Amino acid sequence: MSDGNLTLCVPRASSGQDPHQPILASSQKPTHLPPNHVLIQVDRFGFSANNITYQALGEHPHFRYFDFNYAPEAGEVSSKSHGLFPVWGFGTVEKSTHPKINEGERVYGYFAPTRxxxxxxSPADVNKHAFYVPRPHLPADRRPYNQILRCAADPQYSSDPAVEDLTMLxxxxxxxxxxxxxxxxxxxxxxxxxxxxxxxxxxxxxFCLAYLIKKRIxxxxxxxxxxxxxxxxKGNLEFTRGLGHYDEILEYSSFTSGSAFSHSGKDERWIYVDVASNASLNERILAHFxxxxxxxxxxxxxxxxTNLSPASDGVDSIDWGTNTFDASANSDAHPTSQFWPTFENFFMPEWLNVRKHQLSVNEIFERQNTAWKELLVDCVGWVKIDRVYGGAAxxxxxxxxxxxxxGPERGLIWNLWDAPVKKGWLRSLL
Ligand SMILES: NC(=O)c1ccc[n+]([C@@H]2O[C@H](COP(=O)([O-])OP(=O)(O)OC[C@H]3O[C@@H](n4cnc5c(N)ncnc54)[C@H](OP(=O)(O)O)[C@@H]3O)[C@@H](O)[C@H]2O)c1
Structure with missing residues (x-):
């Protein structure tokens, strides 16, 4: 199918199929657009452990990542048996039936691995900066995921393809x-x-969190x-040390003998931010304390x-419990007299929702713009961009x-087209 659609679909855990075995589904390119719709040509998108987490939690009752976009009905693929893991990517509006959205507009959003x-x-939810996909079946705090940014009015956007890549990553x-x-x-x-x-x-x-803490200091x-x-x-020690964001990097198997642990005094207070969610590692950490x-x-x-894989068992029972997203309550919620602090979940959209009541939109924009500009200068060289083109690849x-x-050293940029779509993109990479 030369001008058809191509979509990378993954089996839903509930289908009983091997979730590691994706299928490339060929389907018709949508030609008829109902009113207030856009057809986006997805040029390319970033892929990292974050997308694997989206897949692993695709059917989780709290996260529901497979409910953002649905797999096409095509041959052995259906939205009942397959899901689409969300991806952050750039695209171009190829057709629009919304009067305020122009064909040819460059956009950035929470797309799917598809062409x-x-x-x-949402007809009334279109402004200079963004428009929104109505997803009334999902909780209201998912709004940031429903937002599609219009690059022409995005102060963080640069049409430089290298910056687009860093943005997706x-x-x-x-x-x-x-x-x-x-x-x-x-x-x-x-x-x-x-x-x-x-x-x-x-x-x-x-490592971005470590970088930001360093900047705060x-x-x-x-x-x-x-x-x-x-x-x-062990295999990622060298890479992580090379970043220079941490005061000490320790290996999972031997961290308690590292100087941070062996020399820590009784009157010190530590905070543990868990990005791995590895139960046995956490048991060892708690045992140390x-x-x-x-x-x-x-x-x-x-x-x-990060320890979740598409085939992880018991994912649906991950407890997303309650968050203490009341900043004033945070320090009281975990008095030091309590023997163990409970593990709290940090889910960015939920905290941002709180901050939107505490800070003006302008302040949030300004803070983000400053932090983003600094990141773009600082992050060059942290990872090597690794581009893959074409459905089969x-x-x-x-x-x-x-x-x-x-591996952490590669920043993956994927593209279901056989060659970069955007005019001039390839040329500027050479
Ligand atoms: N809470 C939120 O709102 C939110 C938002 C965005 C992302 N996240 C989460 O943050 C995590 C990191 O995402 P990222 O995209 O930053 O990751 P990434 O850069 O792709 O991280 C790669 C690292 O993950 C670990 N890893 C990868 N595959 C693994 C496997 N099969 N088993 C065990 N560890 C593996 C390894 O780190 P080590 O060797 O150092 O363990 C690897 O170097 C994800 O789980 C993502 O969902 C959360």
């Missing part, structure tokens, strides 16, 4: 790290912390003695789930990632 995406638009993760740091800072790091311990330290979400807003300690796998001679573990925050790349996991 063409037909989306409804970092934007979804960086804002999680950014608002998580803001959340910690809002409670004065739970009343003061000497050390921030971060697992899956090689992941972009983790450099601005004099956090005690200059605060230490940032990362935990990672159970010693009467160890520092106090003042708070534990779950930020990521992307499917193969996905299968490799599902089988072998993701």
């Amino acid at each position: 063409y995406l037909l989306l409804p638009v 970092y934007r979804p993760l960086f804002w999680t790290s950014y608002w998580c740091e803001d959340w910690l800072f809002s409670s004065n790091y739970r009343g003061g912390a000497s050390t921030i311990l971060i697992s899956s330290a090689s992941s972009k979400t983790a 450099a601005r004099g807003e956090l005690n200059s003695d605060t230490k940032i300690v990362g935990l990672t796998s 159970a010693s009467p001679y160890s520092a106090t573990l003042a708070a534990c925050t779950i930020l990521g789930l 992307v499917k193969k790349a996905y299968e490799e990632v599902a089988k072998r996991g993701l």
